[in-house]
Amino acid sequence: MVLFDSSLWIEILRKRGNESLKSEMEEVIKQERIVICGIVKIEVLQGVREKKEFKKLKKIFEGFPELTFDKESADIACEIAWKMRRRGNPQPLSDIIISAICLRYGLELWHLDYHFEEIAKIFPIKQRNLKEVRDEMG
Numbered sequence: 001m002v003l004f005d006s007s008l009w010i011e012i013l014r015k016r017g018n019e020s021l022k023s024e025m026e027e028v029i030k031q032e033r034i035v036i037c038g039i040v041k042i043e044v045l046q047g048v049r050e051k052k053e054f055k056k057l058k059k060i061f062e063g064f065p066e067l068t069f070d071k072e073s074a075d076i077a078c079e080i081a082w083k084m085r086r087r088g089n090p091q092p093l094s095d096i097i098i099s100a101i102c103l104r105y106g107l108e109l110w111h112l113d114y115h116f117e118e119i120a121k122i123f124p125i126k127q128r129n130l131k132e133v134r135d136e137m138g
Helices: 006-013 019-030 038-045 051-062 071-086 093-105 114-120 131-137
Strands: 002-004 034-037 108-111 126-129
Touching: 002 006, 002 019, 002 093, 006 019, 006 038, 006 108, 019 108, 019 131, 034 038, 034 093, 038 051, 038 093, 071 093, 071 114, 093 108, 093 114, 114 126
Parallel strands: 002 034, 002 108, 108 126
Antiparallel strands: none
């Protein structure tokens, strides 16, 4: 199963969003391998300008299985936050939570955010940074 980070959603939702990224994401959605989590929904929906667009996107998200941030996820997040800070490399709380959810449920994380690569240096997150796809295909 694949979780798309908000950085990826935001990129493809732009008027001039990257078509290569859209195609890759659509393939995962067609294969029904996509899941969502609350923090990603919040990050994406907070930036929507129009109420109509907000409702439409919220409905789309409701069509995906949603994984929760439970006690086990919280325990994993605590460990990530603690270890990253002790190494002098603290990360944004939202990225820690998303990473913990991915570890908890064994998800692959697709993103455009270097923070996840930093976390993956210490924790075994299956992650794919699509920055190269975006940059190559414009």
